[in-house]
Amino acid sequence: MEPFDPSIQDFLAGRLWLRAHTPFSPKMIDAHIEAGHIKIVPGVVASKGKVSRKRYFCNRCENDQPYRFTTFECVKCEGACTYCRNCLKMGRVSSCSELITWTGPAPNYPTAHTMAWEGMLTPLQQRASDELTKSTEAGRPHLVHAVCGAGKTEILFEPIHRLLLLGKRVCIAAPRVDVILELEPRLRAAFPDTMIEALYGGAETAYKPSQLVLATTHQLYRFRQAFDTIFVDEADAFPYTADETLRKAVQKAAKKNAPIHAVTATPSDALIALTKRNGAISTINRRYHGYPLPVPRYASLWRYEKQLQKGKLPQKLEAWTKERLQQKQPFLIFFHHIALMNTALPYFQQLDNRIQAVHAAHPDRKQFVQALRKEEVPGLLTTTILERGITIPNVQVAVIGAEQRIFNKGALIQIGGRVGRSSQFPTGDFVLFHHGITYAMDEAKREIHRLNKGGVRDE
Amino acid sequence: MNECLLCAQPMRSSPSWRALLGIDENSKICLDCSKMFERADIVEEGASLNRITSVFTYNEAMREFLHQYKFLQDVALADVFSKELRSYLRKEGTIVPIPMHLEKKRERTFAHVDELLKSAGISYSHLLEKTGTEVMGEKTKEQRLSMAPLFRLKENIEKIDGIYILVDDIYTTGTTLRHAAALLKEAGATRVEAVTLIRA
Numbered sequence: 247m248e249p250f251d252p253s254i255q256d257f258l259a260g261r262l263w264l265r266a267h268t269p270f271s272p273k274m275i276d277a278h279i280e281a282g283h284i285k286i287v288p289g290v291v292a293s294k295g296k297v298s299r300k301r302y303f304c305n306r307c308e309n310d311q312p313y314r315f316t317t318f319e320c321v322k323c324e325g326a327c328t329y330c331r332n333c334l335k336m337g338r339v340s341s342c343s344e345l346i347t348w349t350g351p352a353p354n355y356p357t358a359h360t361m362a363w364e365g366m367l368t369p370l371q372q373r374a375s376d377e378l379t380k381s382t383e384a385g386r387p388h389l390v391h392a393v394c395g396a397g398k399t400e401i402l403f404e405p406i407h408r409l410l411l412l413g414k415r416v417c418i419a420a421p422r423v424d425v426i427l428e429l430e431p432r433l434r435a436a437f438p439d440t441m442i443e444a445l446y447g448g449a450e451t452a453y454k455p456s457q458l459v460l461a462t463t464h465q466l467y468r469f470r471q472a473f474d475t476i477f478v479d480e481a482d483a484f485p486y487t488a489d490e491t492l493r494k495a496v497q498k499a500a501k502k503n504a505p506i507h508a509v510t511a512t513p514s515d516a517l518i519a520l521t522k523r524n525g526a527i528s529t530i531n532r533r534y535h536g537y538p539l540p541v542p543r544y545a546s547l548w549r550y551e552k553q554l555q556k557g558k559l560p561q562k563l564e565a566w567t568k569e570r571l572q573q574k575q576p577f578l579i580f581f582h583h584i585a586l587m588n589t590a591l592p593y594f595q596q597l598d599n600r601i602q603a604v605h606a607a608h609p610d611r612k613q614f615v616q617a618l619r620k621e622e623v624p625g626l627l628t629t630t631i632l633e634r635g636i637t638i639p640n641v642q643v644a645v646i647g648a649e650q651r652i653f654n655k656g657a658l659i660q661i662g663g664r665v666g667r668s669s670q671f672p673t674g675d676f677v678l679f680h681h682g683i684t685y686a687m688d689e690a691k692r693e694i695h696r697l698n699k700g701g702v703r704d705e
Numbered sequence: 706m707n708e709c710l711l712c713a714q715p716m717r718s719s720p721s722w723r724a725l726l727g728i729d730e731n732s733k734i735c736l737d738c739s740k741m742f743e744r745a746d747i748v749e750e751g752a753s754l755n756r757i758t759s760v761f762t763y764n765e766a767m768r769e770f771l772h773q774y775k776f777l778q779d780v781a782l783a784d785v786f787s788k789e790l791r792s793y794l795r796k797e798g799t800i801v802p803i804p805m806h807l808e809k810k811r812e813r814t815f816a817h818v819d820e821l822l823k824s825a826g827i828s829y830s831h832l833l834e835k836t837g838t839e840v841m842g843e844k845t846k847e848q849r850l851s852m853a854p855l856f857r858l859k860e861n862i863e864k865i866d867g868i869y870i871l872v873d874d875i876y877t878t879g880t881t882l883r884h885a886a887a888l889l890k891e892a893g894a895t896r897v898e899a900v901t902l903i904r905a
Contacts, residue, residue: 316781318815318820334779
């Protein structure tokens, strides 16, 4: 066996990395390639298509949609070169760029880990946790269908701990960066001796070994056969369900036969059907504190869009906001469209100039959410980006334009799930301001009632 | 499928006779994204450079555009402003793109100004050659003003004549354009103008 550098092994094991972006010297990489510890994979490959047109395939993100490739005259390789636009933001991968992956001996991960979380699981949580462990051992996919505020993360602790003790490598993936940011401190506290890495766009790459990886599903483009088990948190969130390359990325990142579990409060019918076929499902329809889910209340807000555009807050909305301010209750107001939210922002700021608005591309999103938690900001206007993954004690929630298509049943249940999460404040207002009632609103309400009655899914 | 080059959202385009006949061009970016760019339409006139025209201002959206185009090497974005560039370059004169140093060009894998012109279907001729690998953005104003010539004429070009239009992506202090214009005038150009995509 040729010798190798353990720091390269630690970093590259399970990864699929642009050769030009490695932090190691080219000489070291060359030596490892020579020794057979590193394999080179071409970035973009072409194959003959049906109509004599070439089909392209990106080896990093597995994109094969023709409209997401661009071919140009490359000065570097002096010819026609094709690059993938699907994963461009992680550094361009083209016909003439090389990806490298570790083919040397697999790293040995430690088998000594402490689980420092000392809370108690409710009987329902305990059952789901046990079932999840059983599925992991059997290598079959498992769906944890637990209502918002059921304490999903704690359910994962025991199964993860067992895997770590066996020296296995584990990944928790989520489509949204907010979810990863919320998970990171909790897992670091729960597993203080474990090498944990959190990966998301804009995070610093730590060139250290990591046995437990928390990553946005996008980041898994950069992994290949890395994990013994993957837990996909919020498995029904956008863009995971809409983007096939993300689902393929999760599969690519898992080792052969490694189970891929899903955790969500609002699984799609397709996910339930799929898991039923070859896996198992645990359902928890009670919050960990035992209080029922807040039921949405309808309030008409006719022609709210026109009113906002005319430059005034609709009366009911103004009254609602004023009451929150007066009672010093933090609040979230959901909008269906960024432009409308920005139109409305100045009128809210007339009530309190600390009120802010956030959306997916907002640079200060992290800080504003943090400020809301610390009560430095009384409330936030938001798009559906904050529909899940965040916990703010005593938060009150309003949806403006609940009849809009973007607020489907799942989104409304998730949004309502922000309310009453802490045992100190187990209730709160969840109001749907609308210009007409939709089926989605009624379905969400019915589902919440059903869960509160402790009902099981209608078959 | 047709999706916006910038935000990757699907774009709806209804078929029309005008599009079919090639009178209307399909936009490469969606309406929401195109609203983010701000037209400048600035014209400056001077002695050495007879006229500088800039199409857009340098706002946040444009900063991001340039980052994705030049730093992330997204050549496809050369298409985004081809219509605007074409309308500004529909005039008499030889079009001369500001060149890149070969080393830089290899690093980026493409010449960003050339690609803008290619996408717009505008023919151009390279008369200039970069002498060094300096990057303007990294220099202070004093350094820019006291610089040795940035360009030389390409080999086998000695005498030129007529109107020349320089093209660059961004016009900040104008050092680059002035150096290029002075050289062209010295070699015999009667008039030198410039068109830049952005006025910083």
